[in-house]
Amino acid sequence: VTERRYLDDAAVREFTARVDRSHDDRVVLDRTHFYPSGGGQPHDTGTLSTEEGTWRVTRVEGRDEVVHYVDGDAPPEGTTVAGEIDWERRRAHSRYHTAQHLLSAHLLGAYDAETVGNQLYEDRARLDAGYDRFTEADLGDVESALNDLVDADLPVRHYRLTREEAERTLDPSRTRLDLLPASVTEVRIVELGDESEPYDRTACAGTHVDSTGEIGTVAVTGRETQGSERERIRFELTE
Ligand SMILES: [Zn+2]
Numbered sequence: 571v572t573e574r575r576y577l578d579d580a581a582v583r584e585f586t587a588r589v590d591r592s593h594d595d596r597v598v599l600d601r602t603h604f605y606p607s608g609g610g611q612p613h614d615t616g617t618l619s620t621e622e623g624t625w626r627v628t629r630v631e632g633r634d635e636v637v638h639y640v641d642g643d644a645p646p647e648g649t650t651v652a653g654e655i656d657w658e659r660r661r662a663h664s665r666y667h668t669a670q671h672l673l674s675a676h677l678l679g680a681y682d683a684e685t686v687g688n689q690l691y692e693d694r695a696r697l698d699a700g701y702d703r704f705t706e707a708d709l710g711d712v713e714s715a716l717n718d719l720v721d722a723d724l725p726v727r728h729y730r731l732t733r734e735e736a737e738r739t740l741d742p743s744r745t746r747l748d749l750l751p752a753s754v755t756e757v758r759i760v761e762l763g764d765e766s767e768p769y770d771r772t773a774c775a776g777t778h779v780d781s782t783g784e785i786g787t788v789a790v791t792g793r794e795t796q797g798s799e800r801e802r803i804r805f806e807l808t809e
Contacts, residue, residue: 572636573601577728577758580664580777583657589649596637597625597644603655604638606630610670610688611663611776616655620645627653659692660777665807666690668726668778669785671762672719673697673805675770676712678744685746686800694791694806701801704793712803713790723783724763728774733757736773745773 575585587599597618604627607613613630618640625640638644645651667690674685674697683701690696704712731739736757737747747757750773760778763769779785786809794802 571634572599572632574633574636574775575601576603576605576777577775579603581780583655583660585653587651587653589645589647589651592644592647592649595640595642595644597640597651598635598637599651599653602630602636602638603653604630604636605660605663605777606632606636608633609774609776610690611667612691614655614660614663616653618645618651618653620649620651661779662692663690664777664779665785665809666692666695667776668762668782669716669720669788669805669807670695670697671760671770671772671774671778672716672782672785672788673712673803674699674772675744675762676715676719677701677803680711680715681708683801684743694804696802696804698796698800698802700799702799703795704801704803709790709793709803713788713805716788716790716805719769720782720785720788723781724769725781726778727761727765728758728778729761730756730758740771744771747773 582603585603587601590600591598605614616627618625627638629639631637670688677683677699683699687698733755757773760774761768761771786807790805792804796802
């Protein structure tokens with residue numbers, strides 16, 4: 571099992587780790603700060619270096635065991651490597667991911683529309699919600715609500731709970747714990763806003779910025795239907 575260090579500290583750009591397993595172009599480390607693709611957030615890229623050389627990390631996958639794909643033959647087992655995350659890409663993902671939390675919470679609160687899917691990139695994102703049809707006026711309202719939440723500079727916190735405790739104490743329609751596989755026994759809760767009355771509280775293993783002010787200006791760029799009772803909203807951020 572790889573220790574996924576980005577869960578506890580998403581501000582780390584450089585780290586050292588040991589190669590646990592190595593095969594062809596794939597490396598498993600004992601711990602990593604590289605985010606593996608999942609939850610609509612693309613993987614990190616970056617480098618792994620030893621005294622022998624530097625490898626580009628082109629793809630990262632997996633949860634219990636995080637596999638780093640590198641260009642060329644991977645460094646051998648037992649080697650200590652220095653990892654470095656491509657920070658512009660990670661930071662963009664964290665901003666988009668945090669904005670997605672705001673959008674999901676706002677759509678649920680204002681339209682009773684649950685998020686059913688999302689995908690973000692470095693320069694754009696989309697979110698699918700269970701809803702009949704958003705009007706142009708709705709999209710304008712959503713955009714200004716999100717920018718108000720950015721201006722409010724809400725703090726972002728995270729902490730771990732046992733699944734049992736999370737299911738007992740948190741609102742299931744917001745935390746979406748039912749979507750997690752049965753094997754998951756501990757969840758990471760992400761909260762935005764006031765501690766006693768958070769604006770959003772979700773089980774999430776992605777990376778986020780420390781406060782919503784870091785998101786930048788939100789532009790809702792479009793919508794399209796995804797069949798009955800499902801709408802897709804697209805948005806972009808500028809710093
Ligand atoms: Zn998240």
